[in-house]
Amino acid sequence: MTQRPIAILNRQHGQKGTISRFDPGAVHEHLREVDLVSRYFDTVERVLMRNGVVVHRINTGSYDNRNNRVAQIARANKAVPVLHVLGHVNSAIRPGTTGIIFSDSRSQQGPIAAGMVADKMRSLPELTRVLEIRTEKGDQWSRVRYCLDPTYRAPHNCYGILLEPGFINSPSHAPLWTVEGLERLGKAIGAGIAQYLVGN
Numbered sequence: 772m773t774q775r776p777i778a779i780l781n782r783q784h785g786q787k788g789t790i791s792r793f794d795p796g797a798v799h800e801h802l803r804e805v806d807l808v809s810r811y812f813d814t815v816e817r818v819l820m821r822n823g824v825v826v827h828r829i830n831t832g833s834y835d836n837r838n839n840r841v842a843q844i845a846r847a848n849k850a851v852p853v854l855h856v857l858g859h860v861n862s863a864i865r866p867g868t869t870g871i872i873f874s875d876s877r878s879q880q881g882p883i884a885a886g887m888v889a890d891k892m893r894s895l896p897e898l899t900r901v902l903e904i905r906t907e908k909g910d911q912w913s914r915v916r917y918c919l920d921p922t923y924r925a926p927h928n929c930y931g932i933l934l935e936p937g938f939i940n941s942p943s944h945a946p947l948w949t950v951e952g953l954e955r956l957g958k959a960i961g962a963g964i965a966q967y968l969v970g971n
Contacts, residue, residue, distance in 0.1 A: 774850070774851060775823055775824065775825050775851065776823075776824050776825070776851050776852050776853075776854070776968035776969060777824070777825045777826075777827065777844065777848055777851060777852070777853045777854070778815075778819050778824050778825070778826050778827070778853075778854050778856060778964055778968065779826075779827045779829060779841055779844060779853065779854070779855045779856065780812045780815060780816060780826060780827070780828050780829070780856050780858065781829040781837060781841065781855060781856065781857045781858065781921075782805065782808045782809060782812060782828070782829065782830045782858050783796070783808070783857055783858060783859055783918060784796035784804055784805040784808065784859075785805050785830050785831055786830070786831040786832070796808070796859070796860070797860060797861070797862030797939045797940075798862075798939075799862065799939045799940040802939055802948055804859065804860045804862070804939060807860045807939065807948055807953065808858035808859065808860060809830070810950075810953040810957070811858070811936075811953045811956045811957040811960065812828070812858055812957065813957065814953065814954050814956075814957025814958055814960075814961060815856075815957045815960050815961040815964065816828065816961075817957075817961070818957070818958055818961025818962060818964075818965060819961055819964060819965055819968075822965040822968075822969050823969055824964070824965060824968050824969060827840075827844055829841070834917075834920075837921065838920055838921035838924060839921075840921075841855055841921035841922070841924075841925055841929070842921055842924045842925040842926075842929075845925035845926050845928055845929035846925070846926055848928070849926055849928050850928075851928065852880070852928055852930070852968060853925070853928055853929040853930070854884055854929075854930055854931075854932070854964060854967065854968060855919075855921065855922045855925070855929055855930065855931040855932075856931075856932055856933075856934065856960075856964065857918050857919065857931065857932070857933040857934065858934050859933065859934060859935050860935070860936065860937065860938075860939045860948075861935040861936075861937060861938050861939065862938060862939045862940055863938055863940070863941075869901045869902070869903055870892070870898050870901060870902045870903070870935060870936045870937045870944075871902070871903045871904075871905060871935040872885045872888060872889050872892075872902070872903070872904050872905070872932055872933070872934055872935070872936075873885070873904075873905050873906070873907045873915050873919070873932065873933040873935070874904065874905075874906050874907065874930075874931065874932050874933075875906075875907060875919050875922045875923065875930060875931040875932075876906050876907055877922070877923055877927075878927065878930050880930040881906070881922075881930040881931055881932060882904070882906055883967065884930055884932055884963075884964070884967045885904050885906075885932045886904060887963045887964075887966045887967045888932065888934075888959075888960055888963030888964060888967070889902055889904050889963070890963060891959040891960065891962045891963035891966070892936065892956070892959045892960065892963065894959055895947070895955055895956065895959055897937065897943060897944055897946055897947050897952075898936065898937070902936075907919055907933070915933055918933055919931045919933060934960065936956060936960075
């Protein structure tokens with residue numbers, strides 16, 4: 772148990788429970804979603820730790836296993852806020868220029884956290900005018916609802932946001948997928964989460 776706020780960084784793609792089940796996520800040329808999320812989450816983690824946030828990384832396991840781990844962390848730390856952050860990079864047949872942050876619909880805190888993260892991400896020139904915030908409806912099944920499911924299973928100190936910061940195959944977002952771009956993206960996301968959790 773900790774007295775410090777917690778962020779759970781859940782990379783949604785990667786090893787899914789068995790040796791043969793590796794999910795790279797979206798793929799475009801030499802880029803893989805799983806690698807891009809890992810890299811921006813590395814920076815997010817550094818930013819959060821400097822701000823006194825306890826960070827848990829979830830990179831492997833079946834969805835049930837991941838869901839249970841999120842709920843266990845929240846149950847063990849009911850006295851502090853737990854922000855469950857799901858990392859993705861979008862892809863589309865006709866890539867647009869809009870990044871998206873989804874929040875859970877169960878709480879008022881999910882949309883607040885999403886708004887603070889979005890404000891920081893809009894400092895990036897690639898996302899200044901093209902970042903949307905959407906609240907996922909908890910009573911509707913969808914892929915986003917499925918990903919956010921552990922947030923709904925957890926106690927009410929747990930809030931969820933799902934990041935789709937851009938399109939892996941969009942030319943306008945290509946600068947974000949460089950080493951320097953992923954560092955900028957991670958710093959912006961980390962600053963928004965830190966502002967929400969600790970006010971920094």
